[in-house]
Amino acid sequence: MTIPLHPRAEAHGKVIVLGEHAVVYGYPAVAAGLPQGIVLEASPRPDPRLPITLTIPAWDLDLELHAGSDHPVARACLEVLAHCDGPVTGWALHGASALPARAGLGSSAALTVALARLVFGPDASIDDVVAASLAGERVFHGEPSGLDSRVAAQGGVLRYVRGEPPRSIVPGAPLPLCIIPSGIPRSTADQVARCRSRLEHLPSVVRPVLIAIGQAVESGIHAIEHGDLDTLGVLFDVAHGLLGALDVSSPALDRMAADARAAGARGAKLTGAGCGGCLLALAGDAPDAAARLTAAFPTLRPLFVEVAAS
Numbered sequence: 001m002t003i004p005l006h007p008r009a010e011a012h013g014k015v016i017v018l019g020e021h022a023v024v025y026g027y028p029a030v031a032a033g034l035p036q037g038i039v040l041e042a043s044p045r046p047d048p049r050l051p052i053t054l055t056i057p058a059w060d061l062d063l064e065l066h067a068g069s070d071h072p073v074a075r076a077c078l079e080v081l082a083h084c085d086g087p088v089t090g091w092a093l094h095g096a097s098a099l100p101a102r103a104g105l106g107s108s109a110a111l112t113v114a115l116a117r118l119v120f121g122p123d124a125s126i127d128d129v130v131a132a133s134l135a136g137e138r139v140f141h142g143e144p145s146g147l148d149s150r151v152a153a154q155g156g157v158l159r160y161v162r163g164e165p166p167r168s169i170v171p172g173a174p175l176p177l178c179i180i181p182s183g184i185p186r187s188t189a190d191q192v193a194r195c196r197s198r199l200e201h202l203p204s205v206v207r208p209v210l211i212a213i214g215q216a217v218e219s220g221i222h223a224i225e226h227g228d229l230d231t232l233g234v235l236f237d238v239a240h241g242l243l244g245a246l247d248v249s250s251p252a253l254d255r256m257a258a259d260a261r262a263a264g265a266r267g268a269k270l271t272g273a274g275c276g277g278c279l280l281a282l283a284g285d286a287p288d289a290a291a292r293l294t295a296a297f298p299t300l301r302p303l304f305v306e307v308a309a310s
């Protein structure tokens with residue numbers, strides 16, 4: 001007999017609306033859960049001594065979870081299962097996802113949250129699920145802020161400060177988000193290290209940039225709550241500039257941000273770790289806003305998400 005699992009679990013994807021990188025240093029961030037997340041299903045293998053398998057066709061993943069595996073996804077999943085006192089053998093896990101992997105949309109947190117829920121069940125507390133997810137996220141990211149795991153587990157729009165309980169934000173008007181995957185791979189750990197190195201090199205200059213990002217988050221939350229999308233768009237543009245000052249943008253992301261603005265977006269910024277991953281644009285309210293953004297990125301398949309108002 002192997003340790004039982006629940007048959008099915010889900011988790012959200014996430015997009016950081018404002019506050020990436022500064023959140024690592026204790027400043028606030030605001031993020032939104034994405035309905036596109038993951039559904040993970042577990043079925044027993046014919047022999048309970050067989051290794052656990054993990055198949056997620058959308059992410060080209062087909063793995064056996066062996067102790068000693070050097071695949072980061074296998075190692076992260078084993079860390080989560082160990083944290084939860086879950087099984088080490090005997091299960092086939094199958095995942096379905098509409099999120100691109102490794103694009104800063106919380107795919108790894110969604111996976112580790114759903115895996116913890118397969119062990120703990122649907123009634124597990126969010127805190128327990130987040131703690132288990134973080135055991136896996138540390139394999140991917142070294143020093144995760146915890147934001148991804150929280151949003152993957154909880155969904156909605158959240159103000160998040162490391163080590164504090166998150167606060168739910170209720171938008172005063174629907175948020176027309178447009179997420180544009182650059183197709184350029186990046187490593188969160190590398191980008192966090194890049195930002196840290198700039199901070200250590202020039203602390204008196206770079207610390208105020210982090211503080212300004214935190215201020216942009218507070219102003220952004222006010223704008224979200226009051227449905228002031230024009231101000232939110234300006235804050236996206238400001239945040240993109242500040243993230244450039246932290247050395248985590250790239251010429252490709254800068255060009256994409258300019259293209260999104262030229263196509264009528266209220267504002268645009270990189271989202272997540274940067275130097276690749278995704279651009280986040282706040283669409284305008286013209287009837288053809290989505291069509292113009294889609295036309296501006298003909299090869300990149302923008303993802304439109306309307307975050308509901310109260």
Ligand code: PMV
Pocket residue numbers: 016019020021022023024103104105106141143144145146147148188191192271272273274277
């Ligand atoms: O992994 P990404 O692309 O969602 O970036 C994570 C956001 C950072 O603030 C850069 C790191 C963190 O742990 O919050």
